[in-house]
Amino acid sequence: MSANNPAPDKPGNGLYLVAFCCANSSSKATELSKAVFEVEGVTIRLVTLACSSKLEILHVLRALETGADGVGLWTCPAKACKFGRGSIRAGKRIERARRILDQIGLESKRVFLAELNPDDEKDLDEALKQTAAEMTKLGKSPLKT
Amino acid sequence: MIVAKAKDINEIADKLAGYGKILVAGCATCVAECMAGGEKETAITASALRMALKLRGNQAEVNEITAERQCEWELIEEIATQVNEAEIVVSLACGVGVACMSERFEPKPIIPGVNTVFLGHREKAGLWMERCAACGDCTVDRTGGICPVARCAKSLQNGPCGGSNDGKCEIDPDVDCAWHLIIERLKAMGKLENLKENTPPKNWATSRDGGPRKVVIEDVEE
Incomplete structure (x- = not known):
């Protein structure tokens, strides 16, 4: 994973993941904010948030509506949130977004949620690799077919 | 205020079959x-739909707009163009x-x-509670501002009933007994004597039982 090895700005026909990440959970995420790159064949657009609780349900829905095959949110561990309840609030927002997707028949497992260890720089790399593998198993969003 | 709750998106989508241009109108x-x-x-x-x-x-076009209020003719008029196009x-x-x-x-x-679920207020972030049943004959002066019509499961006028247990209602241990709250409030106000007189059966004609209601103010009416 490297911003020096960018993927095309638009994902084309391949799998596309929009990855939201709390700036406090990974300095690497801050460094790569707004970067588009490829991991295991999946194009990833990384968007850094000041706190994971800045994520809105609409961000998740609009990403999926406009061409993402998956959306991920990486937060700080709940007890380590700089703003107190940010990670918990973000988790609940992801739950609501998943419920809406379940209602409309779009697999809610296309929305990923995980915590990062801010002290481990490799954590983000690992998380994105793991998510890319899961995305590959899921395949393209049915909205694209 | 009036409190509402989102419907299941699929329930809405089911009703949109056959339409090509849809407007989602907020308030x-x-x-x-x-x-x-x-x-x-x-x-x-709109995004979910x-x-x-x-x-x-269904490749329908789904647009969105939010009116300041949908219960005022003048404010409805502001979104008339978008509504007419849908x-x-x-x-x-x-x-x-x-x-x-x-x-x-x-x-x-x-x-x-x-x-639309009830008339209530925001008790804290993310939690709204019913506080008024719009019965048309408000008597909360007698009950310390706590409405037994809206907050007692049986809408009792003279309570509590035998289902009150440790301040909670028999319908659900998470629901406060309205009459327990009323008694505690009246104690705090020094007005417990309010309850010495039995309240006669309520005339529900002022509520929904009397049919659709209206309010007229003659000096304003056109």
């Missing part, structure tokens, strides 16, 4: 305050808004996108 007053039908929820509903319809093979409108206003929009834009179908 920026009560339903915005209770986070069911304001601008943000309108955008969420676009995806739901696409998954059903074949059907999903209104995220309360039932009053849906009724007013349906009357103004007859015969265009205006369907509800939320369920």
Whole structure:
């Protein structure tokens, strides 16, 4: 994973993941904010948030509506949130977004949620690799077919 | 304020079959305050509907707009162009808004996108509670401002009943017994004697039992 090895700005026909990440959970995420790159064949657009609780349900829905095959949110561990309840609030927002997707028949497992260890720089790399593998198993969003 | 709750997106999508141009219309007053039908929820509903319809093979155009209020003729007029361009409108206003929009834009179908649930207030972030049943004959002066019609499961006028247990209602241990609250409030006010007199049976004719209600103020009426 490297911003020096960018993927095309638009994902084309391949799998596309929009990855939201709390700036406090990974300095690497801050460094790569707004970067588009490829991991295991999946194009990833990384968007850094000041706190994971800045994520809105609409961000998740609009990403999926406009061409993402998956959306991920990486937060700080709940007890380590700089703003107190940010990670918990973000988790609940992801739950609501998943419920809406379940209602409309779009697999809610296309929305990923995980915590990062801010002290481990490799954590983000690992998380994105793991998510890319899961995305590959899921395949393209049915909205694209 | 009027409190509403979002409907299941699929329930709404089921009613949109065959329509090519859909408008999701929010309301920026009560339903915005209770986070069911304001601008943000309108955008969420429209996005979810676009995806739901696409998954059903329906390529309908789904647009969105939010009126300041859907229960005031002047404010409805501000979204008239967008409503007129749509074949059907999903209104995220309360039932009053849906009724007013349906009357103004007859015969265009205006369907509800939320369920109107009660008159209440925001107790804390993310929690709204029922506080008034709009019975048409307010007597909360006797009960320390706590409405037994809205908050007692049996709407008892003289309580509590035998189902009150440690301040909780028999219907659910998470529900406060309204009459327990009333007694505690009156004690704090030094007005417990309010309850010495038995309250006669309530005349429900002022409530829904008397049919649709209206209010007229002659010096304002046109």
